[in-house]
Amino acid sequence: MVTVRAPATSANLGSGFDVFGVALDRPADVVHVERADRTTIEVTGVGSQYIPTDPDRNVVGAVADALDAPAHIRIDKGVRPSSGLGSSAASSAAAALALNELYDRGLSREELVPVAAEGEAVVSGEAHADNVAPALLGGFTVATDEGVTTVDADIPLVACLPEIAVSTRDARRVVPDTASMDDLVHTVGRAATLSVGMCRRDPSLVGAGMDERIVTPARAELITGYHDVRESAFEAGADGVTVSGAGPSILAVCGERERTRVAAAMVEAFDEAGVAARAYKTRVGRGAEVFDI
C-alpha cells in the first residue's frame, strides 16, 4: 500500500487565470492505494457524501486510467469539494503520485502534472493544471502549455471558505469570451508584479499583483458577501484579496502579524451577510508527500 498527502491549493491568484497557483500548508487530502485487478474507490471525510465513488466520475478514476494502474483507492477528504481550494486537484495529485509509486512507473513530479490534470477534465471539462501543479510540486507555480515553473515562496495567507458551493464548471461559464486591450495591459502588469513578489517573498507586492478586472468581477457575483468580505479583509490589514480558484473561497495575502485579524474579519463579514464560514490561517506550502510505503 502507498499513502500520499496532497495539499489544498489556490489557483489564479486574480491576475493569473488558469496559470498561477499556490500550495497551501493546510488543509489536505490523504489517499491510500493498493494494487487490484480493477479500480474501486472509497471516500470518507469532509463532503464525502457529495463525491461519487464511480471510477468514471471520480477524478482518481481518470488518473488510474491514465497511468494504466488499477487499484483500490481510499480517499480521506480534508479539502471540501466545490470549495475553490483545489479539492478535486488534491485527490488527483495524491492519486497520481501514489499510483506512480505503487506501479513503479518512474515518472517525475513534473511528468505527473498532465496525468493529474486528466482528473480535472472529469469535473470541469478542461484539463487545466493550475491546481494540480502546486499540489504536486509545492510553492508558487506558473503552469503554461510549455510546462510548469515553480518558486519556493513563503507568504502568509488566509483562505476563507463559506458554506456555499460553487462548481468549477458553473464558474467557468461566467468567464467573458473577450477582454479589452486596457484590461489585458492591466492584467499583465499585475501578474508580473505578483511574480516578482513571490520571488522576493514580499506579501505587499503579491497582494498588489492580485488585482484583476476581467474574470474576478464576474465570479464575485456568485459569492454572497464577496465585496463586504474583501473590504473587511483590507480594513484588517490584508495586502490583497481575491477569489480563490473558481470560488467560493476568498484568498487574502497579508503579513504574518495580520493573519489572525484578517481571518476573523473575513468570517465576521460573511456572518453579517448571512453565510457561515471558516477561515484557514495558512501559507504557501509544500507539494504532495509520500509518507508510508
Ligand SMILES: Nc1ncnc2c1ncn2[C@@H]1O[C@H](COP(=O)(O)OP(=O)(O)OP(=O)(O)O)[C@@H](O)[C@H]1O
Ligand atoms: N476525489 C474527488 N475530490 C473532490 N471532488 C471530486 C472528486 N471526484 C469527483 N469530484 C467532483 O468534483 C467536483 C468538485 O470539483 P470542483 O473543481 O468543482 O471544486 P474544487 O476542486 O474545490 O474547486 P477549485 O478547482 O475551484 O479549487 C464535485 O462535483 C465533486 O463531486
Ligand SMILES: N[C@@H](CCO)C(=O)O
Ligand atoms: N483556473 C481554474 C481553477 C479552478 O479549478 C478556474 O478558475 O476555473
